[in-house]
Amino acid sequence: DSGVTQTPKHLITATGQRVTLRCSPRSGDLSVYWYQQSLDQGLQFLIQYYNGEERAKGNILERFSAQQFPDLHSELNLSSLELGDSALYFCASSVGVGGPGANVLTFGAGSRLTVL
């Protein structure tokens, strides 16, 4: 157990639907990252939050959004789902920005999304 908890582990839904993926970071970590892993695109960085604020944005589609709550858990919302959104979505956390532990990310086990 890495200490990063993601739910649900598996999710099957239909095109056009909306889903929410949830992530609880490791205790003490202030930064949360979302990554998408698909067969054709590899691991793609989506977005990073630090202590509730958006810190960096990657290849995140406009149909996707995320937020980090005061208790530091984060949610990734995926809407108007398409077949191509089927992927493993990983959450990771780190201590924060700056300092020796800032660059070490701890990953959750992932949420596998299947869009039919």
Next chain:
Amino acid sequence: GDSVTQMEGPVTLSEEAFLTINCTYTATGYPSLFWYVQYPGEGLQLLLKATKADDKGSNKGFEATYRKETTSFHLEKGSVQVSDSAVYFCALIAVQGAQKLVFGQGTRLTINP
């Protein structure tokens, strides 16, 4: 932009063989370099890291040396085991700018007994 290139997989070896997985990077400045491993059905785990030139990261018999002159961070292990079968990802974080991990495509390693 920053990028990481790994050797194409899959790689299949016999137990106790020597392993090398090549990784080269493109980045401005002096990035931190990482190897992550993903076992079947699990998330990524940090295997080792190096934060400056000539640093050697090591863990579980794996080693990688940060070579700035060749912009490389090749992963090596002297004698692999069946339990090393996994997907290995080379990654970097740029020192400046957004602190996001940029991953290579991953290399699937299978070790046969």
